[in-house]
Amino acid sequence: MKVLILGIDGYLGWPLALRLARRGHEVIGIDNLSTRKFSQEVGADSAFPLPEPEERVKEAKKHLGVDITFYKGDVTDYPFLKEIVSKHKPDAIVHFAEQRSAPYSMIDMDHSVFTVINNEVGTLRVIQAILEVDPTIHLLKMGTMGEYGTPSFNIPESIYVDAIVNGMKDRIIVPRKGSSIYHITKIHDTDFILYFNEISKELTVTDIMQGPVYGTRTEEIIEETLRTRFDFDEVWGTVVNRFCVEAIIGQPLTVYGKGGQTRGFLSLEDSMQALTLLLEHPPKQGEYRVANQFAEIYSVRQIAQIVKKAGEELGLDVQIGNYPNPRVEAEEHYYNPEIKILPSLGFYPKKRLPEEVKIMIKDLLPYKERLERYRHVIPPKTKWRKK
Ligand code: USQ
Structure with a gap:
């Protein structure tokens, strides 16, 4: 297959490029390097120093023997996007090229507006390029479980559901409720x-x-x-990655509110497994397929306990902190999403969170000094409610 990855420089984009290239697929990637820039904007950086994209491509050739083609550019720039799609005529386009942080979208109204324009215009341009250049291209679009919110019903893995509204039955889109402007852009996508x-x-x-x-x-x-890249600051870092860094630098784990916030998590390795399966088993031409993608369900409180145990087994002194929740979200709730598509394609989680966090802490420990330097960007500052 020939695959065009939009957002190839990101947390998922780069390892997916390596995975696909190693499996013999031809990989072309686009990135405007905005996550590097936005991470600097909030005074943060990746835990692991990042080579420039051109260097990364060379390193991939050197160590894995694979060829990856990289273009610097923005998917909201339609002439640029159309030119790349026309030139390479990929079989599939993976769309990761969005602003992916909920806190970043909530810094202030300017950041909300940027997130809306960047994410929604980007998606529309990708759709346009596919329809104009070659409508048979499979679009693998990164959405989020957060589109569903945290409803008190079992979250189905489908786009439609039969519902009774005011006593009458109809097929409706599965109800969605975003908990940040970022999440709302994914619903609009x-x-x-x-x-x-x-x-x-x-x-x-x-x-x-x-x-x-x-x-x-x-x-x-x-x-x-x-x-x-591996982000751990309050804007770009996600909860498990943050807790591992916090355990290393002796920062009490930043549990927000009651800590009953429950999500479906998966390891980077299992995300790669899932994405590869979905690309290699595309839906029928003209089909819209929704796939829920996670491996294990945990609450933030449970994750804190797991990271504390893992850290202590490695000789670290790990405290669990408690912070007023900077977000507006349910802190105790029902959570039971369905997952059928990926298992039907052969997906089985290879990694479990308790073992993986130990490996993560070991991988991060050599960078302790570098992580210490960014201590000040870890405590939560970005508040959803401004007053
Ligand atoms: N949380 C804490 N402490 C922290 C960080 C987060 O308690 O230090 C809590 C949050 O309040 C939230 C939960 O952990 O309830 C998850 O937060 P997160 O920052 O790990 O993830 P989130 O903001 O939801 O976004 C991340 C990715 C996003 C993706 C989403 C999937 O940044 O791109 O779409 O996870 S989901 O959560 O299913 O919507």
């Missing part, structure tokens, strides 16, 4: 994709609803220079 799938009768899509990903490794990350 789903609406756009579904709509163009319906009116064009051509767009072939896998809309992935993925939970938070954690981890430092994949099978291809065999050298320091092949590492993917």
